[in-house]
Amino acid sequence: MMSEMAPSPAADGNDGDMAGFDLLDDVRDAIRRFCVLPGEHELVAVVLWCALSHLLTNFDYAPRLVIRSAEKRSGKSRLLEIVDALVYSPLRAVNGSLAFVFRSLDKDPPPTLLLDEADTIFGSKGVADKNEELRGLLNAGFQRGLDFGRVVGTDLTTQQFPTFAMAALAGIGKMPETIEDRAVVVVMKRRRDSETVHPYRLRRDRPMLQELRDRLAEWADSVRDRAGATYPELPVDDRAADLWEPLVSIADLAGGAWPQLARSAAIAMVTSAAEDDTARSPKLQLLADIRLVFGTPFMKSEELCAKLCALSESPWEQLELSPTRLGVRLREYSIKTRHTEDKRERGYYLDDFTDAFARYLPPEKVSEGVHVVHDVSGRERKADNMMELWPDTAKQTPNHSASTEPTPDTSDTLGRPLKEGGTSPSPAVMPKRRQAGATATANLPKRQRSRTRGGQSSRPGR
Numbered sequence: 001m002m003s004e005m006a007p008s009p010a011a012d013g014n015d016g017d018m019a020g021f022d023l024l025d026d027v028r029d030a031i032r033r034f035c036v037l038p039g040e041h042e043l044v045a046v047v048l049w050c051a052l053s054h055l056l057t058n059f060d061y062a063p064r065l066v067i068r069s070a071e072k073r074s075g076k077s078r079l080l081e082i083v084d085a086l087v088y089s090p091l092r093a094v095n096g097s098l099a100f101v102f103r104s105l106d107k108d109p110p111p112t113l114l115l116d117e118a119d120t121i122f123g124s125k126g127v128a129d130k131n132e133e134l135r136g137l138l139n140a141g142f143q144r145g146l147d148f149g150r151v152v153g154t155d156l157t158t159q160q161f162p163t164f165a166m167a168a169l170a171g172i173g174k175m176p177e178t179i180e181d182r183a184v185v186v187v188m189k190r191r192r193d194s195e196t197v198h199p200y201r202l203r204r205d206r207p208m209l210q211e212l213r214d215r216l217a218e219w220a221d222s223v224r225d226r227a228g229a230t231y232p233e234l235p236v237d238d239r240a241a242d243l244w245e246p247l248v249s250i251a252d253l254a255g256g257a258w259p260q261l262a263r264s265a266a267i268a269m270v271t272s273a274a275e276d277d278t279a280r281s282p283k284l285q286l287l288a289d290i291r292l293v294f295g296t297p298f299m300k301s302e303e304l305c306a307k308l309c310a311l312s313e314s315p316w317e318q319l320e321l322s323p324t325r326l327g328v329r330l331r332e333y334s335i336k337t338r339h340t341e342d343k344r345e346r347g348y349y350l351d352d353f354t355d356a357f358a359r360y361l362p363p364e365k366v367s368e369g370v371h372v373v374h375d376v377s378g379r380e381r382k383a384d385n386m387m388e389l390w391p392d393t394a395k396q397t398p399n400h401s402a403s404t405e406p407t408p409d410t411s412d413t414l415g416r417p418l419k420e421g422g423t424s425p426s427p428a429v430m431p432k433r434r435q436a437g438a439t440a441t442a443n444l445p446k447r448q449r450s451r452t453r454g455g456q457s458s459r460p461g462r
Contacts, residue, residue, distance in 0.1 A: 020254030035078055045247065048262060049247065051254075052246050062143075063166075068186075085210055086209055086213050102137070105164075137163050143164070148161040244270070282315075287333070289311055298340060299350075
């Protein structure tokens with residue numbers, strides 16, 4: 001439950017901010033009218049993402065929006081269709097090619113790229129390998145100034161292609177990790193019989209959504225001189241902060257309940273994404289499980305393996321975890337067995353795991369309270385996989401091939417690292433394994449960034 005907020009700038013009588021939070025409320029109601037999202041946090045994130053598309057030129061990061069599901073008929077394309085009607089200069093494509101995206105983004109400001117059926121581009125390793133350049137373009141376009149260089153024409157002229165633009169992808173299954181690491185991820189599900197939505201009809205309903213889009217554009221013009229001028233206080237850090245900074249800034253500009261809603265959504269969705277990262281990475285899951293079972297200062301290798309295999313819902317017994325295999329993987333973290341002082345036993349010391357736990361896993365203790373954050377005006381607000389693991393693949397049981405975990409896009413089908421791997425998850429935002437809820441961690445870092453961004457901001461035309 002969200003705690004009571006201090007008065008927002010809108011409460012002081014700023015008409016522009018008042019129109020802002022009322023407008024975002026209307027956009028949220030419109031999306032809810034036609035779509036069933038997995039939760040309110042995801043709904044808040046989509047609303048802020050749509051509003052950000054009208055103010056992108058004032059920010060340095062363009063968060064991706066990933067809309068995916070496990071099965072078809074889960075509402076992905078419908079949500080993308082609603083987003084299409086709300087964002088700035090939408091450019092919707094199905095199975096778009098690299099050349100298409102290159103040429104489409106060569107505008108200032110760029111269009112909002114909407115890729116439907118993205119599973120046809122990244123759905124399998126073989127197909128994804130053929131679209132590595134498109135993935136690289138989508139990754140580069142997350143940050144301003146990362147252009148693609150190419151040689152064009154018969155005279156072999158060098159040319160820079162801009163990549164910075166808002167982009168949304170919808171499809172079945174997970175997108176590449178490097179894209180989802182830069183994205184607000186909305187996992188859609190098929191509606192239950194009890195979950196009803198209003199049927200969407202283009203001729204009848206799109207004009208209403210386009211009216212909201214025009215209101216978003218007008219509101220964006222009214223706050224453009226303040227957009228991106230300062231850095232908001234954020235409850236997340238590292239890559240997650242790059243992703244959520246512009247979205248939280250939009251919420252702060254709108255005022256009302258939206259600053260708190262945005263920060264709560266950031267905590268919840270970053271936590272969920274970190275859980276997903278841990279599930280995708282067998283190495284991180286191994287570390288998390290070791291921290292869970294390592295209850296003494298010293299533990300013999302055989303004992304540690306036995307405790308890991310005894311964990312419910314763990315893959316270690318099926319994968320025949322042995323001291324040798326455990327040692328091979330832990331050496332990557334500079335963790336090795338040592339003798340006890342009397343030289344009678346050899347095993348692992350808990351102290352040797354401290355550095356790896358701190359760098360790669362979330363804090364163990366969580367707080368039930370909320371954080372106090374400061375807005376730009378100084379007011380206080382409260383804001384509440386396993387087959388690639390083993391290098392010694394000579395001895396494998398037939399059951400090994402039964403794993404349903406997708407191969408991370410940082411490795412090939414044999415588990416060998418690719419030359420251009422994905423970004424490692426941030427230890428500051430990763431959750432405790434199997435930790436339910438979206439509570440803020442007690443030691444989430446608080447960003448003390450109050451400097452003003454220099455340079456001039458371009459003003460998008462309509």
